[in-house]
Amino acid sequence: MNREMTMKDFDVIVIGGGVNGLACASYLGKAGLKTLVLEAKGECGAHCDTSEPGIPGFLHNLHATWLITALSPAMDDLELEKYGLELRATDYAYGKTFVDNKCALFGVDLPDTFSNWEGLSKKDTDTLKIATEVFFTRLEEVLDVLHKFLFTAPDWNIMRSFSSFIEEVFGRVGIKLTFEDIQQMNGFQLLDLLFESEHVKTMIQSLSWIGAYPPIHREVGAVGAVALSPLTGPIIPVHQAKGGSHALTHALVKCATANGVKILTSCPVKKIIVEKGVAKGVVLSEKAIFPNETISAKKIVSNLTVVPTFIDLIGEEHIGTQRATSINRFLYDEQVLFGVYYALKDAPQWKSADFNEGIQSCFMGYFGGENTDEMEKYAVSLINGKIHNEVIANWFIPTLADPTQAPEGCHTSFVWFDVPPLPTKWNERKLDGFKDWDKIKFDLADSVTDTYERFAPGFKNLILDRIIYTPVDIYRNNPSAIRGNWCGGSMVPEQFFVNRPLPGILKKGGSRSFIDNLYLSNSINPMGATWLASGYLAASEVAEDMGVREQSWWQGKACQWYLRNITNIPRSLGVRRKK
Numbered sequence: 001m002n003r004e005m006t007m008k009d010f011d012v013i014v015i016g017g018g019v020n021g022l023a024c025a026s027y028l029g030k031a032g033l034k035t036l037v038l039e040a041k042g043e044c045g046a047h048c049d050t051s052e053p054g055i056p057g058f059l060h061n062l063h064a065t066w067l068i069t070a071l072s073p074a075m076d077d078l079e080l081e082k083y084g085l086e087l088r089a090t091d092y093a094y095g096k097t098f099v100d101n102k103c104a105l106f107g108v109d110l111p112d113t114f115s116n117w118e119g120l121s122k123k124d125t126d127t128l129k130i131a132t133e134v135f136f137t138r139l140e141e142v143l144d145v146l147h148k149f150l151f152t153a154p155d156w157n158i159m160r161s162f163s164s165f166i167e168e169v170f171g172r173v174g175i176k177l178t179f180e181d182i183q184q185m186n187g188f189q190l191l192d193l194l195f196e197s198e199h200v201k202t203m204i205q206s207l208s209w210i211g212a213y214p215p216i217h218r219e220v221g222a223v224g225a226v227a228l229s230p231l232t233g234p235i236i237p238v239h240q241a242k243g244g245s246h247a248l249t250h251a252l253v254k255c256a257t258a259n260g261v262k263i264l265t266s267c268p269v270k271k272i273i274v275e276k277g278v279a280k281g282v283v284l285s286e287k288a289i290f291p292n293e294t295i296s297a298k299k300i301v302s303n304l305t306v307v308p309t310f311i312d313l314i315g316e317e318h319i320g321t322q323r324a325t326s327i328n329r330f331l332y333d334e335q336v337l338f339g340v341y342y343a344l345k346d347a348p349q350w351k352s353a354d355f356n357e358g359i360q361s362c363f364m365g366y367f368g369g370e371n372t373d374e375m376e377k378y379a380v381s382l383i384n385g386k387i388h389n390e391v392i393a394n395w396f397i398p399t400l401a402d403p404t405q406a407p408e409g410c411h412t413s414f415v416w417f418d419v420p421p422l423p424t425k426w427n428e429r430k431l432d433g434f435k436d437w438d439k440i441k442f443d444l445a446d447s448v449t450d451t452y453e454r455f456a457p458g459f460k461n462l463i464l465d466r467i468i469y470t471p472v473d474i475y476r477n478n479p480s481a482i483r484g485n486w487c488g489g490s491m492v493p494e495q496f497f498v499n500r501p502l503p504g505i506l507k508k509g510g511s512r513s514f515i516d517n518l519y520l521s522n523s524i525n526p527m528g529a530t531w532l533a534s535g536y537l538a539a540s541e542v543a544e545d546m547g548v549r550e551q552s553w554w555q556g557k558a559c560q561w562y563l564r565n566i567t568n569i570p571r572s573l574g575v576r577r578k579k
Helices: 019-030 110-118 122-137 139-151 156-172 179-183 187-194 198-210 220-227 246-258 306-312 321-328 357-361 372-383 433-455 471-477 533-546 560-565
Strands: 012-015 035-038 092-097 103-107 262-264 269-275 278-284 294-296 299-302 337-344 364-367 393-396 411-418 463-469 518-520
Touching: 012 019, 012 278, 019 035, 019 246, 019 299, 019 533, 092 198, 092 357, 103 110, 103 198, 103 357, 110 122, 122 139, 122 156, 139 156, 139 533, 156 179, 179 220, 187 198, 187 220, 187 372, 198 220, 198 364, 198 372, 198 411, 246 262, 278 299, 299 533, 306 321, 337 433, 337 471, 364 433, 393 433, 411 433, 433 463, 433 471, 463 471, 518 533
Parallel strands: 012 035, 012 299, 035 262, 092 364, 299 518
Antiparallel strands: 092 103, 269 278, 278 294, 337 411, 337 463, 364 393, 393 411
């Protein structure tokens, strides 16, 4: 290793080149700190990648796909458009299709949502209109709370500051609920109070679910039901990127390097050096391109999840037996996906398009779970370690937003089915946990395909290729994603908001760990996702501690960029209109 890689040359080392690690490094590099990113794989962005695992020319986003980067302050602060990030959308942001051939939709344009909901429930449409009126009347207040919730250290006062808005919405539709009442409810209970249509309720439940706020859990589910419904944000910033999700990774790599950040790939870290409770540097693995090299820095940021950070890289001798025991019990058993990816010769045609053609201009949605009772049974299966007999799942057709991801006239689609990572049973088959995924994946993929066909007749005839991606494959691709978990650890009450990742792990903020000079940009609130919030928070706190946080360019707020650019983002470029 040359002289510039010596210990005194780095202010910050970021372990892991995922999008939140890259965002953190980009901010710190732009703030003038000498920053190094160490990525174990040969390329950054393990959970925000785009590849060709099957037929050449068909690009598949095996992990992050519904990009929510548009609501991030990083769009402004890091000028991600300048570095090549081009967002794409469809006319409808989200939809759920049903066996009765109806569909529930969230339109990018509010009148489209109102029109769809009118055909499902006038009462629910009126509720939505009231919420929308309150939202826009108090827009500045709502956006301020959203920014604080996502991009500052968790504090229950943030939640309480939002309670007056929620209570006003509920009060105007005849429901008396306080912030304390909501904290004691789960998402199913809250949505049952607010809406009458099962189409509307299960659509919001599904969106909450795939947003990592499972409606089955007290508090977590209630927050998801409110935050991920149009009640608190009738505009949904969900997008694809031109060329696929990996475009976000590329933009962040370009931004980081333009701001002086050094990125070393093929450099897995085997140890974080801790002396007298203070992080001092890292030791690279013998498999790294600089084998066993020691590199030190004033601050260390881990973009790995909590267990590999503290158990594998630090060890019990530095964290104590009690903390090690607690960390080893950190849950990764929810937010785990079984994926089936398809190369198609045309776009699927939903049966529910006869009810509302908007479903054909929607690049992401959900099928299965026709009512709340079915959704609850699905949740119980997951908690009990069973693969649910009925496929209730999230579907995507990215090429409706961005046709560059497939050959001309063709499309890609995939289905994400939430599953337990250590399954004990599927239908009548007894299973032996993680190791059985390779045994059942083809049969389960057939069940997913059959379900798709049920809602979109003729789908099977469109299939040119199929790729199966199990929780084991996700873990193989990124060993920090324990058991295939995609969001840095399960979103359950004991690992939620101020408790995240676990009580006692953080101090004085949202990313500073109990080990001095060691920060986390994964497994913290809100979660590792493409809004780049955990990377932003870690960068903010490192910059504060290094005395460089006050920067004239570091002023972005949640949703500012999106509200300015909503009409400029191209939509439905891959949708064929009926003549």
